[in-house]
Amino acid sequence: MADSRCDVLIIGAGPSGIFTALELIRENSNKTITIVEQGKNIDRRSCPKNKTGKCVNCKPYCNITTGFSGAGAFSDGKLSLSPEVGGDLPELIGYDKVQELIDYTDGIYLDFGADKKIEGADSEDEKVKEIRRRAISAGLKLVDCPIRHLGTEKAHEVYSRIEKYLSDNGVNLLFDTSAGDLIIEDGVCRGANFINNKTGEEFVITAEKTVVAVGRVGADWLDDLCRRYGIKRRAGVVDIGVRVECRNEVMEEVNDVLYESKLIGYVPPYNDKVRTFCQNPGGFVAQENYEGGLAVVNGHSFKDKKSKNTNVAILSSHHFRVPFDRPIEYARKVGELTNMLGNGQILVQRFGDILEGKRTWEKELMRSNVRPTLPDAVAGDITAGMPYRPMSNIIGFIKAVDKVVPGFAGKETLLYSPEIKFYSNKVEIDENFQTSVKNLYTLGDGSGWTRGLMQASLMGVLTARNMFR
Numbered sequence: 001m002a003d004s005r006c007d008v009l010i011i012g013a014g015p016s017g018i019f020t021a022l023e024l025i026r027e028n029s030n031k032t033i034t035i036v037e038q039g040k041n042i043d044r045r046s047c048p049k050n051k052t053g054k055c056v057n058c059k060p061y062c063n064i065t066t067g068f069s070g071a072g073a074f075s076d077g078k079l080s081l082s083p084e085v086g087g088d089l090p091e092l093i094g095y096d097k098v099q100e101l102i103d104y105t106d107g108i109y110l111d112f113g114a115d116k117k118i119e120g121a122d123s124e125d126e127k128v129k130e131i132r133r134r135a136i137s138a139g140l141k142l143v144d145c146p147i148r149h150l151g152t153e154k155a156h157e158v159y160s161r162i163e164k165y166l167s168d169n170g171v172n173l174l175f176d177t178s179a180g181d182l183i184i185e186d187g188v189c190r191g192a193n194f195i196n197n198k199t200g201e202e203f204v205i206t207a208e209k210t211v212v213a214v215g216r217v218g219a220d221w222l223d224d225l226c227r228r229y230g231i232k233r234r235a236g237v238v239d240i241g242v243r244v245e246c247r248n249e250v251m252e253e254v255n256d257v258l259y260e261s262k263l264i265g266y267v268p269p270y271n272d273k274v275r276t277f278c279q280n281p282g283g284f285v286a287q288e289n290y291e292g293g294l295a296v297v298n299g300h301s302f303k304d305k306k307s308k309n310t311n312v313a314i315l316s317s318h319h320f321r322v323p324f325d326r327p328i329e330y331a332r333k334v335g336e337l338t339n340m341l342g343n344g345q346i347l348v349q350r351f352g353d354i355l356e357g358k359r360t361w362e363k364e365l366m367r368s369n370v371r372p373t374l375p376d377a378v379a380g381d382i383t384a385g386m387p388y389r390p391m392s393n394i395i396g397f398i399k400a401v402d403k404v405v406p407g408f409a410g411k412e413t414l415l416y417s418p419e420i421k422f423y424s425n426k427v428e429i430d431e432n433f434q435t436s437v438k439n440l441y442t443l444g445d446g447s448g449w450t451r452g453l454m455q456a457s458l459m460g461v462l463t464a465r466n467m468f469r
């Protein structure tokens with residue numbers, strides 16, 4: 001492709017990037033927009049594991065995390081409708097503004113076919129009150145968060161319609177193409193250099209405004225650019241944890257009443273923040289791969305196909321500032337060590353074995369009530385790869401949750417590792433989301449400000465509105 005120019009260049013076709021383009025169109029901005037995405041368009045995205053039953057480590061990029069709609073296409077599609085969940089934007093633009101933008105952005109998802117039903121909305125319900133009472137006595141906070149659940153297969157359909165809409169409205173969508181470097185001259189961003197991953201052809205796109213929306217997969221790349229070009233940033237928090245899986249019978253009450261139980265605790269002796277995240281009733285534990293082959297655990301659920309288990313992440317938050325300020329690298333090392341112990345696969349261990357100080361064996365998993373929904377996870381010892389502090393936080397938290405959900409800390413409860421969230425490099429931005437470099441915007445999970453579909457999407461909406469004001 002020859003060098004070209006546009007008004008708005010968006011790097012990354014995840015929710016934050018595509019909602020920037022959507023809102024520019026909805027505002028009749030008449031701007032020329034190019035979205036460049038290293039992965040595939042949505043209809044060519046498929047995870048071979050559905051056929052092979054085993055992760056084949058797709059090259060050059062994992063189909064779960066890259067391609068149109070980013071990590072959103074195969075995500076569980078749970079839109080969190082509360083500002084308290086999914087990112088730190090209330091710190092920057094205020095709680096009420098975030099709520100107003102959530103309502104607006106949710107309306108766009110509905111326009112593109114999202115399910116109208118909202119789960120877990122009624123905090124005055126006696127059953128919710130009873131769960132909250134138990135949470136309080138266990139020293140945990142229960143966060144109210146209404147959820148619109150798209151479901152993995154429906155999320156795919158919604159984003160597929162959005163892709164068509166963008167293309168029909170003149171957005172230039174370039175797939176299989178990676179950004180290599182930004183063009184920054186005299187403190188102003190003027191575009192970026194690209195390489196076509198299929199042909200190896202290199203080219204430049206210059207633009208009036210450049211939006212970097214590269215998600216967790218691009219967090220390392222963005223961190224590197226910040227350091228090289230002096231784009232102001234600060235080390236954020238890193239979340240290290242496990243994916244917990246129990247039988248649905250154990251989780252039935254919270255699944256029915258809340259769908260997702262968002263619990264937060266500060267576990268002694270460290271008092272680090274520990275929380276539940278991304279609960280999937282009747283769901284499946286999933287694997288996602290990052291650059292360099294790092295295998296990380298996640299979870300999702302389908303609208304129709306259900307398993308006998310519920311999975312939920314438990315994440316322990318950690319800060320690093322002086323003298324070491326590279327939380328992404330720290331978390332990567334923890335992940336690599338755990339992957340090494342699992343011979344490149346996700347490790348799984350029973351909670352009871354952790355308390356008894358022994359590894360789990362495959363045959364022990366086979367005779368349990370709880371059968372792993374990630375079939376290629378390897379039974380072993382996650383405590384050999386997890387540092388003491390997060391491990392101790394996770395154990396303490398699981399015991400506290402057991403008071404809210406009896407049976408959660410059962411002997412057979414499964415813990416998969418590593419579950420890591422790479423949103424730790426926090427780029428400094430103003431209330432219009434512009435960075436310290438003029439005409440450069442960083443959005444979504446890669447910017448360190450969001451952790452979920454809704455806040456990533458609304459960040460795109462607000463950027464589009466403010467960009468040319």
Ligand SMILES: Cc1cc2nc3c(=O)[nH]c(=O)nc-3n(C[C@H](O)[C@H](O)[C@H](O)COP(=O)(O)OP(=O)(O)OC[C@H]3O[C@@H](n4cnc5c(N)ncnc54)[C@H](O)[C@@H]3O)c2cc1C
Pocket residue numbers: 011012013014015016017036037038039064065066067068069070071072074075076077078079080086177178179180213214215216217218221278286288298299300443444445446450451452453454456
């Ligand atoms: C399995 C799974 C389940 C999830 N479930 C939920 C859920 O239920 N609810 C929820 O709120 N969130 C969920 N999430 C998280 C959610 O998907 C993300 O928070 C959201 O997608 C972030 O949007 P984003 O635009 O910031 O980045 P992403 O969606 O990660 O998109 C970034 C895009 O940028 C591209 N890119 C990166 N680097 C480059 C480059 N150099 N050049 C070109 N392109 C590049 C990537 O290929 C990617 O497509 C889940 C994530 C996963 C993986």
